[in-house]
Each structure stands twice: as C-alpha cells, then as structure tokens.
Amino acid sequence: MATRSETxxxxxxxxxxxxxxxxxxxxxxxxxxxTTRANYTMAERQTEAxxxxxxxxxxxxxxVAKIDAALQTSTTGTTAAEQVQSDAANLSSxxxxxATQAGIDTSKVATTFEANGSNVNLTVTDEGRTLSALISLxxxxxxxxxxxxxxxxxxxxxxxxxxxxx
Amino acid sequence: xxxxxxIVTPTKFKEDRHSWANTAFLIETLVLxxxxxASIAIIAQLFAxxxxxxxxxxxxxxxxxxxxxAAEEFSSNPAAVSAGTKVxxxxxxxxxxxxxxxxxxxxxxxxxxxxxxxxxxxxxRNDESGKNEYxxxxxRYLSNGASANAPTPEPEKSDDEDDNSExxxxxxxx
Numbered sequence: 001m002a003t004r005s006e007t008x009x010x011x012x013x014x015x016x017x018x019x020x021x022x023x024x025x026x027x028x029x030x031x032x033x034x035t036t037r038a039n040y041t042m043a044e045r046q047t048e049a050x051x052x053x054x055x056x057x058x059x060x061x062x063x064v065a066k067i068d069a070a071l072q073t074s075t076t077g078t079t080a081a082e083q084v085q086s087d088a089a090n091l092s093s094x095x096x097x098x099a100t101q102a103g104i105d106t107s108k109v110a111t112t113f114e115a116n117g118s119n120v121n122l123t124v125t126d127e128g129r130t131l132s133a134l135i136s137l138x139x140x141x142x143x144x145x146x147x148x149x150x151x152x153x154x155x156x157x158x159x160x161x162x163x164x165x166x
Numbered sequence: 167x168x169x170x171x172x173i174v175t176p177t178k179f180k181e182d183r184h185s186w187a188n189t190a191f192l193i194e195t196l197v198l199x200x201x202x203x204a205s206i207a208i209i210a211q212l213f214a215x216x217x218x219x220x221x222x223x224x225x226x227x228x229x230x231x232x233x234x235x236a237a238e239e240f241s242s243n244p245a246a247v248s249a250g251t252k253v254x255x256x257x258x259x260x261x262x263x264x265x266x267x268x269x270x271x272x273x274x275x276x277x278x279x280x281x282x283x284x285x286x287x288x289x290x291r292n293d294e295s296g297k298n299e300y301x302x303x304x305x306r307y308l309s310n311g312a313s314a315n316a317p318t319p320e321p322e323k324s325d326d327e328d329d330n331s332e333x334x335x336x337x338x339x340x
Contacts, residue, residue, distance in 0.1 A: 012191075012194060014194070014195070014198060015194060015198055018198050018201070018202055022201070022202065022205040022209075025205070025206075025209045026205070026208075026209055029209045029212035029213055029216070030212070032212070032213060032216040033212055033215065033216045033219075035216075036216045036217075036219040036220040036223065037219060039219070039220060039223040040219050040220075040222055040223040040226070042223070043222075043223040043224075043226040043227040043230075044226065046226075046227055046230055047226060047227075047229075047230045047300060050230050050233070050234055050302065051302060054237060054302055054303065054304045055303075057304065057305070058283070058303065058304055058305035059305075061281070061305045061306055061307040062281065062305060062307070064307050064309075065276040065277075065279060065281050065307040065309075066276075068276070068277070068278045068279060068307070068309050068311065069276060069277035069278055071278075072277055072278045098274075098281075099305075102272070102274075102281075102283045102303065102305060103283070103285060103303050104303050104305070141278075141311060142309075142311040143309075143311065
C-alpha cells in the first residue's frame with residue numbers, strides 16, 4: 001500500500017497555488033474584457049445619439065428656412081402658416097433633398113407641418129427621436145421660434161399596475 | 167548463467183528515494199513554469215486588448231463631446247465660424263485636450279437667408295488607426311429678417327422675451 005501511494009502523481013502546494021492564481025487571473029481578465037467592451041458599446045451609442053440629435057436639429061433648421069421663404073411670399077402670418085400646411089408634402093421632400101445634399105443621413109427622417117393660427121407646429125422624427133418645434137409667424141414677415149424640443153420616444157410597454165380594486 | 171543482484175542497503179535506498187523526489191520536484195516545477203508562461207501569455211493578451219478597448223471608448227466618448235461643443239460654438243455664430251473663427255479650442259481646459267478639430271463650412275443662399283452647414287471632424291492625436299475619428303454634421307439657418315434668428319436647441323432668453331417665451335414654451339392648445 002505504501003509503495004503504491006508513493007508512485008501516484010500528487011499535486012504539490014506550488015502547483016495548487018499556481019493553478020489558483022492562473023484561474024483568478026483568467027477570471028479577472030475576462031471580467032475586464034467584458035467591462036471594456038460594454039464601455040465601448042456605450043460610447044458608440046452615445047455618439048449615435050449625438051449624431052441623431054444633430055440630424056434632427058439640422059433638418060429642423062432647413063425646415064425653418066423653408067418656412068421663412070413661405071413667409072416672405074405671404075401677406076400675413078396666418079396665410080403663411082396655411083400655405084406651409086397645404087404645401088407640406090412638397091416642402092417635406094424639398095427639405096429631405098436639401099438635407100441629403102448637405103451630407104445628412106435622412107434615410108429615416110420624416111417631417112410634418114401643422115398650421116395653428118399663425119403658428120406652425122413642426123415635427124421631425126428619426127428612429128425613435130422626435131424634434132417638436134413651434135414657430136410663430138408674424139405679419140411683418142418675421143418669425144419666432146417659440147419652442148424647440150428634442151425628445152426620445154418611449155418604446156417599452158408599460159406594465160399595468162394594480163389599481164387598488166378587488 | 168549467474169545473475170548479479172545489487173544489494174540495496176537502507177542508506178542506499180534513502181539516497182535513491184531522495185534523488186527521485188528531487189527529480190520529480192524539478193519536473194513538476196518545469197511543467198508548472200511552462201503552464202504559467204502559456205497562461206500569462208494568453209491572459210496578458212486579454213488585458214492588453216482590454217486596455218486598448220478602454221482607450222478607444224474614452225477617445226470616442228471624448229471626441230463626441232468635443233464635436234458637440236464645437237457644433238454648439240458653430241451654432242452660436244455660424245457667420246463668424248465661416249469667416250475663420252476656430253471652434254473646439256475652448257474645451258481643452260476640461261480634460262479633452264489632444265484632439266484635433268477640423269471644421270468644413272459650406273453656405274447656401276435661401277430665399278430670405280443663408281443656410282450654413284458644418285462638417286466637424288474630431289480626431290484623437292494619438293489615434294494612428296483613425297478608428298476613433300468622429301464626424302458630426304450640423305446646420306444653422308440665419309434669416310435676413312430682423313427678429314428671426316433665434317432657433318437653437320436650447321434658446322437663451324433675452325430680457326424682453328422672458329415673459330413671452332415662458333408662456334409659449336408649452337405650446338398652444340388652440
């Protein structure tokens with residue numbers, strides 16, 4: 001019995017310490033790699049979000065230019081707003097064309113115009129983000145940007161909470 | 167045929183056993199050393215890749231911030247930037263130095279104003295591969311009208327327009 005046990009390969013303390021060290025190092029390396037990959041993905045998302053915000057902003061600026069042009073040919077702000085709304089389809093395609101010429105990715109951009117008295121509600125959407133602007137048109141052929149908001153659409157379904165009933 | 171037998175004395179047996187143990191220890195150490203070297207070679211590569219990825223993430227994130235700051239500077243005064251005023255220089259104090267900012271401006275005349283478009287390119291100075299180069303395109307319209315030139319993402323309120331803008335921020339419901 002004693003002879004048999006001496007011939008077996010036994011793991012010494014040095015081997016054990018080395019194995020444990022290597023395993024710990026490997027786990028740490030994998031965790032480090034996963035963290036940095038996640039950071040890089042977050043950085044890419046940040047850059048995409050920034051680009052998207054500026055795409056919306058740029059298309060909005062071009063739309064303002066078109067609205068300003070319509071305002072110059074109208075007698076009052078109200079007629080200009082109505083003209084913008086009635087010519088919305090042509091205006092939208094002209095805006096998209098001009099934005100594309102300026103090097104802006106407008107593949108998923110859509111614009112809408114809605115006249116409300118002498119105001120125009122401009123909406124620009126692009127993949128879950130929306131620019132909502134309210135432009136007031138004045139009779140002296142000037143305009144004012146009353147609001148200019150970029151929002152992100154909520155895509156997750158909301159859970160129905162318990163209302164307290166039986 | 168007479169066979170010769172070696173007589174193993176207790177002293178001789180102890181010496182042999184000690185020698186075998188030394189040899190086994192040496193072999194074990196050598197095997198461990200080889201295993202350790204191979205493991206460290208692989209793990210070091212993983213750590214090096216992690217460091218490279220982390221640096222890339224930091225470069226990309228900072229490049230986006232620098233580009234955004236440059237875009238806002240451009241939006242505040244596109245005519246001046248078009249005339250040659252540099253943008254993206256003022257952000258160096260916030261820890262985002264070591265980035266090259268290039269701005270290409272194009273102008274287009276509209277019916278009642280000018281449309282300025284800026285292509286902002288931010289490149290980390292130590293990024294030889296160009297992988298973390300960041301480009302941002304932004305546009306700003308300047309009207310010839312007297313009171314029109316205020317469309318910015320976050321408009322600043324002037325003293326005269328404080329009341330009007332606060333009332334109109336929520337939009338009109340009619």
